[in-house]
Amino acid sequence: MLSRILVPMDDSDQAGHALAYALDNFPDTDITVLHVVGVPSMMMGDAVSLTLEDDLDEAAARRAEPVFERAREIASERGREIDTVVGVGHPARNVLDRAEEYDTIVVGSHGADRGRASRRFLVGNVAETISKRSPVPVTIVR
DSSP states (O other): OOOOOEEEESHHHHHHHHHHHHHHTTTTEEEEEEEEEEEOOTOOOHHHHHTTTHHHHHHHHHHHHHHHHHHHHHHTTTTOOOOEEEEOOOHHHHHHGGGGGEEEEEEEETTTTTTTTGSSSSSSSHHHHHHHHHHEEEEOOO
């Protein structure tokens, strides 16, 4: 029996589907939504701008709030509540660093960057990395 599920979430449709799947299929399980901000990029824009903030935790929470609002709406439609947590840095690393605290991970197949040519394969880069390296079971939702 599962007691804790981690659902990494960005603003993609697939992430919303992953949360809905977890809520619908595990009605008695505590679900935590993780959103990672300050994702490194080639130009380091988001990561650098976050480090220039006076209060890193407050800035990260502020940037995560739109994703958490959407997650709470999805949960509310199902009469459920969720926990939320903010990570900073690389999404896959954040998920894997927390994985052992949960019984399973439910992740969307592609994130918000799925339109990039390098991300158009069967499974997105983050989901693939999580599924290959996770110490707990992973469900990938399309």
